[in-house]
Amino acid sequence: MAIIGVKNLSKHFKVLNRHEGLLGAARDLFSTDYRLVKAVDDISFQIEPGEIVGYIGPNGAGKSTTIKMMTGILKPTEGKIEVNGNVPFKNRQKNAQNMGVIFGQRTQLWWDLPVIESFKLLKEIYRVDQETYDHQMGMFNELADLKALYPQTVRSLSLGQRMLCDITASFLHNPKIVFLDEPTIGLDISIKARIRELIKELNRTHNTTIILTTHDIGDVEALCSRIIIIDQGHILYDGDIKRVNQLFGAYRTLRVQVRPYKGEQTIDQVRQTLVERYGEDRDFTVRSREMGWINITFRQDEMPLLEVLNYAMSRLPIRDVQIVELALEGVIRRIYEGALQ
Amino acid sequence: MFANLVHYGRLYLRLEAQYIKARMNYRVDFIVSSIGMIFSNIASLAVFWVLFHTIPHLAGWTFEEILFIYGFYLLAVSPAQIFFDHIWQLRYHLMEGTFIKYYFRPLNMMFYYMSEMVDIKGFAQVVLGGAVIAYASTQLGLTWTAGRIGLMILTLFSASLVVIAILVIASCAAFWTLQSYSILALAFRLREFAQYPTTIFDGFFRFLFTYIIPIGFIAFYPSQLMLRPQEASWLIYISPVVGIALFALAYLVWSVGVNSYSGTGS
Incomplete structure (x- = not known):
């Protein structure tokens, strides 16, 4: 029995065609010149209990609009949507009782209150009994070690600390479904890893269904077994992550800082070192876009990332390395080009 | 239904207790704004006093009677000020997109939204309004029979609802225009006529204030x-x-506004 069922769902917005300049703005006041924007256009999918689904797509693809319809903020223009047996727009409150939401970077905790007070208020709001509350809080402590943050006000937390608190808070009432919208945006690598670990554990212990929207392919790779890719309101791909994994991993870029840096000479040195190991005909590029940093882009299936890294480290005077995050846009372009057919 | 009411009541008290605790961190703000509120009311009273030094009656109404109306007005606007103060921030929340968080809790949205703020200095206003009414009614020789007290409570209740509703x-204009300040300022100005x-x-204007924007019901009637x-x-x-x-x-x-709002992109 699917916990979320979406069938032929569409959301269209009427948007005013704006004119330029002051005169244009005056004309817009009385304009009836609308165009229809199909933010979500005829999408269907089903999600089973306990799944972690990555719902991904570039900016403006329709991700947020879909989430807003699933959480009951927006009324669909057409189509059916059922979450946990409810129609979200009609039964918003009932739906909310079984749902946790992290939306963008906006905290839902009480800004001026100590963290622990927010948890206590949520306990009241969701009518969580004392036993469940103690159990959940104990678990959060084990997983995220938040005790030290409890007496601090939410406003004084760092972005990463706040996100940890927000995520655990969204699991407090033991919801059946949790929507996480960009939970790791703007965070550094170590806290990203902690958050991913936390989400995975929370999913495992309570079999919570999680819908994750993100730009960060790292999140998807770490958490999801299934992904839905949406672009321009349409579903581009829905299925096992393994098939698209090759696309994500097809090209990787390693950035290295070599000292001493002597411009072209150093770039050639790096290129020669790699040619020595892999030969002339391998598909890789070495170039510098920024003083002191050299980008090595290669195919993951021909040259495993770690191998390249180890080899370069052993042969070159490398001071610093970075593994560049993959851009979703590139993956989507490749799907359009027929990479999955 | 009843259990629900108890739940909301308890929740409100807890939320406000926390809110007030948090506000106490800004003690200076609280003290200064309370003093400001009291002085602005005293200034209004002073205007009446000066006015009645030159003219004995205002459309047949004496100074004490006008005081009574003013006291009633202060009491009638207080619930809106105390419990619905967050409404002034609505347009910011809508513009910034922070309003969507109010959709995510299993609570009535108006309740949840309004519960995030309580204007404590409004209580000082209640005390002031009560004192003005007590003074005026003593001067006027008004006797407070049980019937009159009952009538007072009933009319105050409905007057407060009128203020809140306006x-x-x-x-709510902000749901559609996102720039409701001018409308809000107009409503606030109109309220002063009460x-x-x-x-x-x-x-x-008598017709307007009785039937269209019924501010006559706030204090005068x-x-x-x-x-x-x-x-x-x-x-x-x-x-x-x-x-x-x-x-x-x-x-x-x-409700219509809440259902038609689509939020900002995130």
């Missing part, structure tokens, strides 16, 4: 009933209906 409706006897206005029952129009007897109907309308406008 404020909510004006703020301090005066509606009878001092000529035909058009109920006070008339207390002070000069023989002059009071039949309209005052339907004031609870006016209050409840207007609040229902405001709630409807709010």
Whole structure:
């Protein structure tokens, strides 16, 4: 029995065609010149209990609009949507009782209150009994070690600390479904890893269904077994992550800082070192876009990332390395080009 | 239903207790704004006092009677100020997109939204309004019979609903325009007219303030009933209906607004 069922769902917005300049703005006041924007256009999918689904797509693809319809903020223009047996727009409150939401970077905790007070208020709001509350809080402590943050006000937390608190808070009432919208945006690598670990554990212990929207392919790779890719309101791909994994991993870029840096000479040195190991005909590029940093882009299936890294480290005077995050846009372009057919 | 009411009641008390605790961190702000509120009211009273030094009557109403109306006005606007103060921030929340968080809790949205703020200095205003009424009624030799007290409570209740409704409706314009400040400011200005006897206005405004934007029901008509029952129009007897109907309308406008808001991109 699917916990979320979406069938032929569409959301269209009427948007005013704006004119330029002051005169244009005056004309817009009385304009009836609308165009229809199909933010979500005829999408269907089903999600089973306990799944972690990555719902991904570039900016403006329709991700947020879909989430807003699933959480009951927006009324669909057409189509059916059922979450946990409810129609979200009609039964918003009932739906909310079984749902946790992290939306963008906006905290839902009480800004001026100590963290622990927010948890206590949520306990009241969701009518969580004392036993469940103690159990959940104990678990959060084990997983995220938040005790030290409890007496601090939410406003004084760092972005990463706040996100940890927000995520655990969204699991407090033991919801059946949790929507996480960009939970790791703007965070550094170590806290990203902690958050991913936390989400995975929370999913495992309570079999919570999680819908994750993100730009960060790292999140998807770490958490999801299934992904839905949406672009321009349409579903581009829905299925096992393994098939698209090759696309994500097809090209990787390693950035290295070599000292001493002597411009072209150093770039050639790096290129020669790699040619020595892999030969002339391998598909890789070495170039510098920024003083002191050299980008090595290669195919993951021909040259495993770690191998390249180890080899370069052993042969070159490398001071610093970075593994560049993959851009979703590139993956989507490749799907359009027929990479999955 | 009853259990629900208890739940909301308890929740409200806890939320406000926390809110007040948090506000206490900004003690200076609290003290300064309370002093400001008291002084602005004293200034209004001073205007009346000066006014009545030059003219003995205002449309047949004496200084003490005007004081009574003013006291009633202060009491009537206090619930809106204390419990619905967050409505002033609505347009910011809508513009910034922070409003969507209010959709995610299993709570009535108006309740949850309004519960995030309580204006403590409004309580000082209640004390001031009570004192003004006590002084004026002593001067006027008004006796507080049980019937009169009952009438006072009933009319105050409906007057408060009228104030709240006007404020909510004006703020809800932000759901569609995102720039409701001018409308809100207009509503706030209009509310000030409620301090005066509606009878001092000529035909058009009297009609406007009675039937269209019923600010006459905020202080004047109920006070008339207390002070000069023989002059009071039949309209005052339907004031609870006016209050409840207007609040229902405001709630409807709010609900339509909430359902038509789509948020900002994230």
